[in-house]
Amino acid sequence: MTSSIIQTIDVVLLTIKNSTLHVALLKRENPPFQDHYALPGGYVHEQEDNDCLDSALRVLKTKMGIRPPYLEQLETFSGKYRDPRGWSVSVVYFALVPLEVIEAANTPLASLADIDDMKELPFDHAKIIRATVSRIRNKAQYSSLPCFLAGETFTLPALQKIYEICLNEKLNKVSFRRKIAEMDVIEEVTGQLSRQGAYRPAKIYKLKSPYLDKLKTLESGL
Structure with a gap:
């Protein structure tokens, strides 16, 4: 008689810390790889979850205390050697969230790792x-995907920096602003300016609805 296939969900939460992309990891409380840091994940609950997206949202809420404004499915990872417990299938989702949201969740076993300086990870998580x-x-x-790292309000220079970190390359200021205008996902916050140091005050922007509504849902933990 063959053993059952292990069916799990893993979630990659990426944020920006110290001007670099970081990934959220959790210390595992149980074998295999007990006390090692790995991606937030868990089993599919057949009776509770309507689909894999439900599973991913439940995992993030229970293990990280976070409900992201969106989750995008990456791909499925499978094989007989990726998990020492047996043949396994993991459906992987990912999301980008502002650093303050992860810090506010204050999950005791969570840690942020620089994507360019990660130690060896369990399973095939690297x-x-x-x-x-x-x-x-x-x-x-x-796309407008990196905008979810910007928080509720931001300046255009700050948003450009986020895109540069995500792309790992410098961007032309004029070309970047043209692209953002074409996507039509942000709007100016009238009457507000950012005053930092000796630089000329910069205009403040926010995401348009429904993008901003999604971020507010994220920050309220609903």
Whole structure:
């Protein structure tokens, strides 16, 4: 008689800390790899979860105390050697969240790791993180995805810096602002300016609805 296939969900939460992309990891409380840091994940609950997205949202809420404004499915990782417990299938999701949201959750077993300076991780989690970063760097070339790292309000220079971190390259200021205008996902916050140091005050922007509504849901923990 063959053993049952292990069916799990793993989630890659990426944020920006110290001007670099970081990934959220959790210290494992049980074998295998007890006390090692790994991606937040867990089993699919057949009776409780309607689908894999439900499973991912439940995992993040119970283990990280976070409900992101969106979750995007990355891909499925499977095989007989990725998990020492047996043949396993993991459906992987990812999201970008502002640093303050992860810090506010104050999850005791959580840690942030620089994607360029990670130690060896359990299972195939390093491979999963590399695949996620590749996906984000590709999508940052044409989408508004990095805007979810900006928080509720931001300046255009700050938003450009976020895109540069996601893409791992410098951007032309004029070209970047043209692209943002074409995407039509942000709007100016009238009557507010950012005053930092000796620089000329910068205009403050926010995401348009429904993008801003999603961020507010994230920050309220609903």
